[in-house]
Amino acid sequence: MKDSLPIYRLEPQDTSVKRLAMLGRQIFGLHDEFRLSETRDGKVLRNAHHLVEIANASGAVWAADESQMWRPSVSAELPGDDDALSIAKDFLHREGLLPALKAPFSYGKPVIGGTHFALRKDGKRQNRRLDVQVVYPVMVDKIPVVGGGSDLTVTLGHKGSVIGFSGGWRTVVAEFDAKMIAPDKVKEQFHGLMSQMKIESFDMSLAYYAAPSFTAQEFLYPVYVCRATAVFGKQRVPLRQVMLAATDFGPPLTFGEPQAKRPKSAKPATVSKEKAKTEAAGKLRRSFAAATVTRPWEAGTSWIGQSGGLAGSQANAQGFVDEWAAAGWHIDFNWGDANAWESDWRRNDDTWVDNADFVFYTGHANMNGWVLSKPDDGFLDFAEIGAGPQTPGDLWGQSDLEWATIAACGPLQDDLLASGGGDVLARWDGAFDGMHILMGYGAITFDNTDEGRKLAQYAKGGSTIIDSWFRTAREIQPATNGAAAPDGPNVWVGAMWVGKDGVDPVNDHAWDYGSVANDPTSPTWLAAMWTTC
Structure with a gap:
């Protein structure tokens, strides 16, 4: 060596x-x-x-x-x-x-x-x-x-x-050497990070890290790319790939401050009387012209960070809600690790996930769902959200949710991308009870701090929601991940949506920043789109 x-x-x-x-x-x-x-x-x-x-x-x-x-x-x-x-x-x-x-x-x-x-x-x-x-x-x-x-x-x-x-x-302008860290020490570090999970497999390889184009970078440095699979109940989940320093040059891995324990009685604050009236009337179509200074739009985020060995997740999620808060949106929730309850997405979705317009998750996922925390079993499975769009439904979009982003290693795998990916249109159709778009990846991806912030920035710049997500992924994730099908080797970013005659959310913009389709209740078709990162 x-x-x-x-x-x-x-x-x-x-x-x-x-x-x-x-x-x-x-x-x-x-x-x-x-x-x-x-x-x-x-x-x-x-x-x-x-x-x-x-x-x-x-x-x-x-x-x-x-x-x-x-x-x-x-x-x-x-x-x-x-x-x-x-x-x-x-x-x-x-x-x-x-x-x-x-x-x-x-x-x-x-x-x-x-x-x-x-x-x-x-x-x-x-x-x-x-x-x-x-x-x-x-x-x-x-x-x-x-x-x-x-x-x-x-x-x-x-x-x-x-x-x-x-x-x-x-441009490379100078070069110097740094002492290499032994692979066995890196392996020990990785397993320490993942100590709260049941790791089933692990491997690592050398790479050099080039930061996204919108980020300043003074040095190109080597890292160990760590890959692993963990078991959550009956689910085998490929973990977001983690980069650990390969030399004593660094940089070190740093985590944010842990959140205080979440009160069981916590509920999001009421944002405005205007919003309550809008929703009581059936949530009529809103547009930029109808926006007021109160901006009754809401965002929220759930994330798995330190409990899942992901140093980037907390900042990734924080960037998303900070951007929408700066635009005048109300932040309904920002729950991480042990506070990111599965029940927010299912049993109590009317209070949390379906009470917001735009929700961002980052953590670990596979094609079947994503990791959350107890109560419940800690994994939100597609089978738990319904077999198909319902009218009226009782999950996402029945109340308020328009757009959800899952920044993890799924859940939009499909046989069209790689063998074994299944049929995403059949797997996730039950998520759409009025929700417009579900966004995510169709492959294993890398932990990072920037997806939430850039997604919101591009949407606030007037790009469509899907364009904003696709560009964000292209600028942050590499084109390949070294994994086998159905989770590689190409890295795919995707979006799924539903519609009917006269209602197609594909060109949705964020509220205040362009047109938004009517809620696609009782949809007659389903669609998905993916592009390589």
């Missing part, structure tokens, strides 16, 4: 407006017909449906033709995988968009992915591919780079046209 591993000092790419304008020309052929603006994290160029953004922290790029990317209404004639590789390679080299890497850095084998759409109507399911994606991962010698901050992705639409480009590479 080596005694040391190299650490690399980094600098961001050019983040100037001049480079942004040049990227608009290179990617979409835009010239002077655009407008410039700034967000909290970057500089933005927009021309009608074309968006190009540079991240201030890294110089990485996000570019999308928003009329084409992640749009089930678009019918595209797509290139095959081999042609897509050739088109993407020619595009990157012609436009000079593939950063030149010097040894020991190189590009790994491209990953072919894309966006898939599934629709079930009248008892029949149809699957359709919406785009093709070519992802270029980065390697350090033979060690992969993970973390979402290095992959370059080209998205191809109708007849091979470029409809998306994302990624970047921070």
Whole structure:
């Protein structure tokens, strides 16, 4: 075993407006017909449906033709995988968009992915591919780079046209060595973190961590990626992958302060008389024009952090509720670890989960459900929420819930993505008793601190709920996870929704930030969409 591993000092790419304008020309052929603006994290160029953004922290790029990317209404004639590789390679080299890497850095084998759409109507399911994606991962010698901050992705639409480009590479400016930590010590550390769970299997491998493009990063450093499966009752659950320091350079793993014990009598505060009147009248459709200064919208979060060995979950959940609180929303709940009761999602959902408009969970999950805490058995199984949409139903959306996000290792696996994933439309249809969209992953993912914050930020910026979630996942998770089917090897982010004639939540925006569909009660069809991270 080596005694040391190299650490690399980094600098961001050019983040100037001049480079942004040049990227608009290179990617979409835009010239002077655009407008410039700034967000909290970057500089933005927009021309009608074309968006190009540079991240201030890294110089990485996000570019999308928003009329084409992640749009089930678009019918595209797509290139095959081999042609897509050739088109993407020619595009990157012609436009000079593939950063030149010097040894020991190189590009790994491209990953072919894309966006898939599934629709079930009248008892029949149809699957359709919406785009093709070519992802270029980065390697350090033979060690992969993970973390979402290095992959370059080209998205191809109708007849091979470029409809998306994302990624970047921070420039390496210096190198030094750090003493390597022995694998047996890391294994001992991992099992200490997971001591509250029944671990069934474990393995780990080396990687380098590249932070998401919107995050400042001074050093590229090695980590051990730790993978494990735990048993919760009758469920085998693949855990979110945890990264532990591979050298004494660090960084150390830190957890937030534990929450005080939750009072049994706790209930969310009443937010406004206007909301009560709205719900009493059947929760009429609300729109940006109808919003008032009281903003009677609500958010909440449940999370498994220290009890599940996840150092990122608490900050991940806090970022979500902080963003909505800053927008004037009421925060109904923020329950973590032993306070994140399963009963909030089922027996007492009218008081908690279904009392909020937007709910975010982060922790551990599989395709069948996600881990919560007692009372009850501590695992919310799809079989516990009903066999299908009911009218009137008694779970999610019957009262108030529009959107739920499960930031974990599921629950949207499907045979369309990998063998053994089952049929997500049959498995989770019982969740929709008026709820609009269920979002999550269809593969094993990495623990992190940023999903909740970025999801809310993009939604507050005017993107649709699904676009906000898909972009968040693309920027944070790597394209592959090293796992076998049905939980890998590609990392899929997904969304499932239901509708009927005249009601389709696919283009829902957050309240106050765009249009929202009527509640899809008595739905006549179910749909799902996934894209590779």
